[in-house]
Amino acid sequence: MGDREAKRAELLEAAASVIAQEGYTHTSLRKVAQRAGCTTGSVTYYFANKEELVIAVTESRFDGFDAMLETDQGRPDIKAILERWLARTTNDPEFWPVMSQLLTHARYEPALATVIEQRYARHRDSLASLLATGQAQGPVRDDIPADLLADQLAALCDGWMMMLPIEPDRFTPDRVQALLDAAITLITPSPGTSSTSGG
Amino acid sequence: MGDREAKRAELLEAAASVIAQEGYTHTSLRKVAQRAGCTTGSVTYYFANKEELVIAVTESRFDGFDAMLETDQGRPDIKAILERWLARTTNDPEFWPVMSQLLTHARYEPALATVIEQRYARHRDSLASLLATGQAQGPVRDDIPADLLADQLAALCDGWMMMLPIEPDRFTPDRVQALLDAAITLITPSPGTSSTSGG
Amino acid sequence: MGDREAKRAELLEAAASVIAQEGYTHTSLRKVAQRAGCTTGSVTYYFANKEELVIAVTESRFDGFDAMLETDQGRPDIKAILERWLARTTNDPEFWPVMSQLLTHARYEPALATVIEQRYARHRDSLASLLATGQAQGPVRDDIPADLLADQLAALCDGWMMMLPIEPDRFTPDRVQALLDAAITLITPSPGTSSTSGG
Amino acid sequence: MGDREAKRAELLEAAASVIAQEGYTHTSLRKVAQRAGCTTGSVTYYFANKEELVIAVTESRFDGFDAMLETDQGRPDIKAILERWLARTTNDPEFWPVMSQLLTHARYEPALATVIEQRYARHRDSLASLLATGQAQGPVRDDIPADLLADQLAALCDGWMMMLPIEPDRFTPDRVQALLDAAITLITPSPGTSSTSGG
DNA sequence: GATGAATGAGCTTTCATTCAT
DNA sequence: AATGAATGAAAGCTCATTCAT
Numbered sequence: 001m002g003d004r005e006a007k008r009a010e011l012l013e014a015a016a017s018v019i020a021q022e023g024y025t026h027t028s029l030r031k032v033a034q035r036a037g038c039t040t041g042s043v044t045y046y047f048a049n050k051e052e053l054v055i056a057v058t059e060s061r062f063d064g065f066d067a068m069l070e071t072d073q074g075r076p077d078i079k080a081i082l083e084r085w086l087a088r089t090t091n092d093p094e095f096w097p098v099m100s101q102l103l104t105h106a107r108y109e110p111a112l113a114t115v116i117e118q119r120y121a122r123h124r125d126s127l128a129s130l131l132a133t134g135q136a137q138g139p140v141r142d143d144i145p146a147d148l149l150a151d152q153l154a155a156l157c158d159g160w161m162m163m164l165p166i167e168p169d170r171f172t173p174d175r176v177q178a179l180l181d182a183a184i185t186l187i188t189p190s191p192g193t194s195s196t197s198g199g
Numbered sequence: 200m201g202d203r204e205a206k207r208a209e210l211l212e213a214a215a216s217v218i219a220q221e222g223y224t225h226t227s228l229r230k231v232a233q234r235a236g237c238t239t240g241s242v243t244y245y246f247a248n249k250e251e252l253v254i255a256v257t258e259s260r261f262d263g264f265d266a267m268l269e270t271d272q273g274r275p276d277i278k279a280i281l282e283r284w285l286a287r288t289t290n291d292p293e294f295w296p297v298m299s300q301l302l303t304h305a306r307y308e309p310a311l312a313t314v315i316e317q318r319y320a321r322h323r324d325s326l327a328s329l330l331a332t333g334q335a336q337g338p339v340r341d342d343i344p345a346d347l348l349a350d351q352l353a354a355l356c357d358g359w360m361m362m363l364p365i366e367p368d369r370f371t372p373d374r375v376q377a378l379l380d381a382a383i384t385l386i387t388p389s390p391g392t393s394s395t396s397g398g
Numbered sequence: 399m400g401d402r403e404a405k406r407a408e409l410l411e412a413a414a415s416v417i418a419q420e421g422y423t424h425t426s427l428r429k430v431a432q433r434a435g436c437t438t439g440s441v442t443y444y445f446a447n448k449e450e451l452v453i454a455v456t457e458s459r460f461d462g463f464d465a466m467l468e469t470d471q472g473r474p475d476i477k478a479i480l481e482r483w484l485a486r487t488t489n490d491p492e493f494w495p496v497m498s499q500l501l502t503h504a505r506y507e508p509a510l511a512t513v514i515e516q517r518y519a520r521h522r523d524s525l526a527s528l529l530a531t532g533q534a535q536g537p538v539r540d541d542i543p544a545d546l547l548a549d550q551l552a553a554l555c556d557g558w559m560m561m562l563p564i565e566p567d568r569f570t571p572d573r574v575q576a577l578l579d580a581a582i583t584l585i586t587p588s589p590g591t592s593s594t595s596g597g
Numbered sequence: 598m599g600d601r602e603a604k605r606a607e608l609l610e611a612a613a614s615v616i617a618q619e620g621y622t623h624t625s626l627r628k629v630a631q632r633a634g635c636t637t638g639s640v641t642y643y644f645a646n647k648e649e650l651v652i653a654v655t656e657s658r659f660d661g662f663d664a665m666l667e668t669d670q671g672r673p674d675i676k677a678i679l680e681r682w683l684a685r686t687t688n689d690p691e692f693w694p695v696m697s698q699l700l701t702h703a704r705y706e707p708a709l710a711t712v713i714e715q716r717y718a719r720h721r722d723s724l725a726s727l728l729a730t731g732q733a734q735g736p737v738r739d740d741i742p743a744d745l746l747a748d749q750l751a752a753l754c755d756g757w758m759m760m761l762p763i764e765p766d767r768f769t770p771d772r773v774q775a776l777l778d779a780a781i782t783l784i785t786p787s788p789g790t791s792s793t794s795g796g
Numbered sequence: 797g798a799t800g801a802a803t804g805a806g807c808t809t810t811c812a813t814t815c816a817t
Numbered sequence: 818a819a820t821g822a823a824t825g826a827a828a829g830c831t832c833a834t835t836c837a838t
Contacts, residue, residue, distance in 0.1 A: 004818095023307030025224045028811060040812085041820050050812065097306070100361075104303035107296070107364045108222030117366055148381045158361050159354025162299075165306045167316055182347045190389030206801090227828060238803055239829085245801095249829065402821090421705035423622045426807060437824055438808085444822095448808065495704070498759075502701035505694070505762045506620030515764055546779045553756025560697075560755050563704045565714055580745045588740075588787030601797095625832060637833085638799050647833065 008046050008056070011036050015057050020094035024101040029053075055115050058102050062119040065099065069126045076130040078140060078187065082180050085157060089164060089171070097165040103158070124150050131187075141189040149187060156183060207245050207255070210235050214256050219293035223300040228252070254314050257301050261318040264298065268325045275329040277339060277386065281379050284356060288363060288370070296364040302357070323349050330386075340388040348386060355382060406444050406454070409434050413455050418492035422499040427451075453513050456500050460517040463497065467524045474528040476538060476585065480578050483555060487562060487569070495563040501556070522548050529585075539587040547585060554581060605643050605653070608633050612654050617691035621698040626650075652712050655699050659716040662696065666723045673727040675737065675784065679777050682754060686761060686768070694762040700755070721747050728784075738786040746784060753780060 014036035018027045029050060033040045047053040068084050071077065088095045106113040128150035134140030140149070160179070164171055213235035217226045228249060232239045246252040267283050270276065287294045305312040327349035333339030339348070359378070363370055412434035416425045427448060431438045445451040466482050469475065486493045504511040526548035532538030538547070558577070562569055611633035615624045626647060630637045644650040665681050668674065685692045703710040725747035731737030737746070757776070761768055 023304060025304060026307060029813090030811070039820055041815095041822095042818090044813070045819060100303060103361060103365060104299060105222060105224060108225060113365060120362075120366075144381045144384055148377055151378060152355060152381055152385065155355050155358025155362065156351065157358065159357030162302055162357045162361055163319075163354065166302065166312060167319075178347055179350060182343045182351055185343055186351065186385050203800090228830085229828080240803055240805095240832090241801080243830065244803095405822090421702060423702060424705060427809090428807080439811090439824055439826095440822080442809065443824095498701060501759060501763065502697060503620060503622060506623060511763060518760075518764075542779045542782055546775055549776060550753060550779055550783065553760065554749060554752050555756065556759050557752025557755030560700060560759055561717075561752065564700065564710060565717075576745055577748060580741045580749055583741055584749065584783050626834090627832070636799055638801095638836095639797095641834070642798060 004046070009060075011038075011043060011046055011053070012057050012060050015053055016061065016098045017094060019057070019101050020097040024105050051109065051111055054102070054109070055112055057098070058112060058115050059119070061095070061098055061102065062116075062123070064095065066119075066123055066126070069123065069130065071130065075137065076133050078130070078134055079180075079184050081130070082183060086176060086180060089176075096161045100161050100165060124154050127154060138189070140187055143189075153183075153187065203245070208259075210242060210245055210252070211256050211259050214252055215260065215297045216293060218256070218300050219296040223304050250308065250310055253301070253308070254311055256297070257311060257314050258318070260294070260297055260301065261315075261322070263294070265318075265322055265325070268322070268329065270329065274336065275332050277329070277333055278379075278383050280329070281382060285375060285379060288375075295360045299360050299364060323353050326353060337388070339386055342388075352382075352386065402444075407458075409441060409444055409451070410455050410458050413451055414459065414496045415492060417455070417499050418495040422503050449507065449509055452500070452507070453510055455496070456510060456513050457517070459493070459496055459500065460514075460521070462493065464517075464521055464524070467521065467528065469528065473535065474531050476528070476532055477578075477582050479528070480581060484574060484578060487574075494559045498559050498563060522552050525552060536587070538585055541587075551581075551585065601643070606657075608640060608643055608650070609654050609657050612650055613658065613695045614691060616654070616698050617694040621702050648706065648708055651699070651706070652709055654695070655709060655712050656716070658692070658695055658699065659713075659720070661692070663716075663720055663723070666720070666727065668727065672734070673730050675727070675731055676777075676781050678727070679780060683773060683777060686773075693758045697758050697762060721751050724751060735786070737784055740786075750780075750784065 011032065015027070015032045018031045018035055022031065029040050029043045032053070033043045036043070043053065047056065068088070069081060071081065102112070103116060106116045124147075128147045131140055131149050131153070132146035135142040135146055140146075144152075210231065214226070214231045217230045217234055221230065228239050228242050231252070232242045235242070242252065246255065267287070268280060270280065301311070302315060305315045323346075327346045330339050330348050330352070331345035334341040334345055339345075343351075409430065413425070413430045416429045416433055420429065427438050427441050430451070431441045434441070441451065445454065466486070467479060469479065500510070501514060504514045522545075526545045529538055529547050529551070530544035533540040533544055538544075542550075608629065612624070612629045615628045615632055619628065626637050626640045629650070630640045633640070640650065644653065665685070666678060668678065699709070700713060703713045721744075725744045728737055728746050728750070729743035732739040732743055737743075741749075
């Protein structure tokens with residue numbers, strides 16, 4: 001039986017939900033248990049302690065995060081990736097708030113920091129390799145090394161992720177589309193410049 | 200006198216220090232008092248409650264934040280601004296961690312959110328106007344509206360601010376310089392493109 | 399089983415005891431816990447907060463209060479009721495002090511006020527109906543409507559209840575008996591007056 | 598200069614007002630100072646400590662209380678006294694709540710208890726002597742000793758005083774008049790009974 | 797004469813965690 | 818496998834009181 005795993009997943013969802021809605025600071029095992037419809041004792045039965053729960057939430061969230069980079073590796077479409085990023089904000093409005101909360105607290109919880117560092121580095125590597133392909137094929141400017149570009153793009157998204165929960169009203173669909181287009185413009189080779197573009 | 204103000208400022212520094220070193224979640228009036236070398240009662244004597252203290256910290260931090268945009272208005276130098284941003288990370292290593300903590304928690308403390316929204320919006324406006332001048336004078340690409348470019352640049356910095364406390368080791372001086380140069384490259388008109396540059 | 403209820407009852411007794419001996423003002427969860435031989439956390443485990451505890455104490459006390467009016471409904475004996483009232487002062491010397499404290503504080507705790515208003519009104523109604531029966535059967539004067547008489551009798555007892563904890567020495571057994579007799583005299587038809595007395 | 602006395606009186610009024618509106622439990626020197634428009638330090642300058650302040654409030658309140666019994670000693674009019682009692686509830690709506698709060702807390706503050714015992718006893722004596730005169734002159738029933746009657750009347754009023762702040766809505770003018778009439782009826786000789794009435 | 801600074805104890809409440817069942 | 822009881826520490830906050838000025 002994956003019964004145990006199913007229950008754990010259920011608790012992870014509950015925890016993520018509480019983090020998104022109440023903030024990491026106000027997240028307690030009690031509230032998680034309540035949202036999952038069980039007792040506090042039950043939570044500590046499935047997770048040795050709060051730290052373990054938070055780390056498990058983080059891992060599961062990064063799984064979803066990485067999935068956003070999955071693409072036709074032959075012809076990566078950066079715009080599509082950014083649009084997928086954007087789609088998350090409407091399809092799963094709790095996703096970015098949770099990530100934002102976890103990242104911000106990582107510094108003060110070493111075990112959590114370790115997990116995030118590893119996963120985030122891997123994520124950035126994937127992004128860098130996508131961008132490198134993009135550069136080789138033409139649609140991505142190649143006057144900046146791919147790994148630096150990946151860092152910048154990741155930072156850009158982190159910045160959006162950070163502000164999005166704070167000023168949701170500022171992110172109207174139109175504005176978001178404009179921001180996305182601008183981001184694409186930033187990383188696209190300028191028309192006048194020619195570089196050996198792929199097929 | 201100004202004695203009262205001096206003491207308040209002292210407590211604000213203590214509070215910021217605790218926030219930076221222990222994280223917002225683990226910041227308590229007790230710890231702030233301890234760091235300031237006084238009692239909890241003393242803190243609540245100068246600040247009606249924790250919320251008021253946190254908001255005061257935020258205001259004072261934004262004052263320093265805004266100061267980073269102060270420039271020779273005639274010829275804004277974006278690179279200098281980014282370098283000043285960077286200088287903060289070494290001169291006052293607690294600055295960005297504090298900002299990051301405050302921003303992330305704003306969502307869950309309405310009064311704090313209000314303050315941040317206003318100050319942050321003002322900050323972005325200043326940045327946008329600097330960029331607009333830069334566009335008119337030439338050194339900033341003008342194929343993206345200044346306000347969008349400001350949003351992007353702000354998001355970029357927010358992203359750095361968020362990751363910097365988590366992965367300090369990744370931000371070696373060399374790498375930071377490279378990131379900074381890349382950011383400049385991103386917002387600089389491409390060589391081949393000509394736009395009416397101001398005098 | 400019923401374990402939880404038993405523990406709650408135990409805490410209610412402890413709380414009542416503290417209220418009686420230290421006064422409502424100086425009653426704290428700590429003291430209640432201490433008297434019950436457990437920790438503060440234990441108290442808040444059984445009662446969500448102080449208000450809930452106080453209200454539970456009130457309800458349980460009113461149960462005992464109402465019981466004092468239980469009587470052979472066919473032939474209510476007002477004197478016996480008053481004597482039962484009196485007996486409380488010796489059998490359960492904390493009873494009236496607790497009631498007095500609760501009533502006095504009700505005004506400043508809306509939730510408590512609501513409970514007391516309802517229960518007290520019901521109590522007065524019971525008393526009024528007893529008095530009405532007494533009037534119909536003869537032993538109670540009928541030149542004053544039963545509900546007014548009930549209000550007066552209730553006020554009289556409230557007044558005693560209020561002074562009893564303050565001046566216990568003034569309430570010697572003899573004096574109390576005299577007061578009780580006088581109260582009976584007040585509500586008894588005067589000898590010379592004839593009214594259709596019931597069988 | 599009675600300057601000091603004037604300031605003290607001002608503080609006493611402020612204290613009484615706070616007690617009436619917030620309840621004894623929630624009365625703090627801070628609030629009293631605030632209502633009087635001065636600092637906490639100022640209050641402790643005029644009164645050594647909280648206890649002294651409360652006792653001074655009590656004394657001043659009993660002065661007003663005693664005044665209610667002042668009457669044409671030749672022909673005391675009990676009904677007029679009760680009506681004066683009643684008038685207080687409308688003219689000075691904070692009077693009875695304050696008395697009620699003070700009395701209820703007396704038990705737990707020995708110094709306060711002493712003051713109240715003395716003043717209250719004196720008050721009851723005055724009332725008893727008025728009733729004795731009333732008995733001699735006829736309008737008061739004389740089948741109950743005057744001192745017992747005084748105790749009952751005092752208890753009756755205490756009971757009203759206690760409930761009045763809790764259930765103000767129940768004390769409509771009509772109802773109060775009816776209660777007052779009923780009280781008079783209770784202590785008036787019954788028509789059929791003859792006793793040697795004074796001229 | 798009066799104030800404002802500061803203290804330290806106390807409060808209610810929340811919480812992660814432990815443990816017997 | 819899961820619960821409910823219980824703990825003890827910590828939190829934010831209020832307060833009476835002291836004291837230098």
